[in-house]
Amino acid sequence: MSYREIHELFVVCDECHTSLSVDDATYEDADNEAVDHGWQYDELQGRHYCPLHWHVECHDCDITDSGAPDELEADGWHIDRDYPDDSLCPNHLHLSCRECRKWDVGPLHRLEYEGWQVNSIDPNASLCPECAKTKKETK
Ligand SMILES: [Zn+2]
Ligand SMILES: [Zn+2]
Ligand SMILES: [Zn+2]
Structure with a gap:
């Protein structure tokens, strides 16, 4: 008997369940790869969000919002792309x-x-x- 095992890893958006194939990367590589593709990786909560579903939080009033970063910026958000939890809402x-x-x-x-x-x-x-x-x- 012969076997062929294919190991493939996907990063999945916690919002819409879109997945991104990262082949057989390690989890850590997968996170980096996802970020390279415009994904958000929330290290604290271990969540991933696709480029359309970033989660941002206002550093000053704790308002949260989600969406594509460009759209959020168009709405007046000031997004810290490295630390989306340190973003500033349109009011701040x-x-x-x-x-x-x-x-x-x-x-x-x-x-x-x-x-x-x-x-x-x-x-x-x-x-x-x-x-x-x-x-x-x-x-
Ligand atoms: Zn999504
Ligand atoms: Zn605010
Ligand atoms: Zn001054």
Whole structure:
């Protein structure tokens, strides 16, 4: 009698059960391979999510959402692609002042109302209300 055994491993999305074939990779390689294919691997919970079903959590208010990262970003999420649990929901923007390193987190309209000058390309190069004021006065 002859046998032929084929070992094949799949990474499965915990949301929609789509599977990704990773041939005969080890579990660890499988996780890396999945990430290379745009999957999210939640190391803490050992879950995998396909590119359409990332799970993100707001670092500041614990709101969670799921979906394709690009779509979530279009909705206003600020996604930390390495640590999706450290993302920021559309209500929470993290700004740092490029002059004095002060930072704040909150809804954009509140921050702007308080006087922050928001740098939309790099929120960490924004100006806090005090520095924005000083800038104006020295001009
Ligand atoms: Zn999925
Ligand atoms: Zn939030
Ligand atoms: Zn400042």
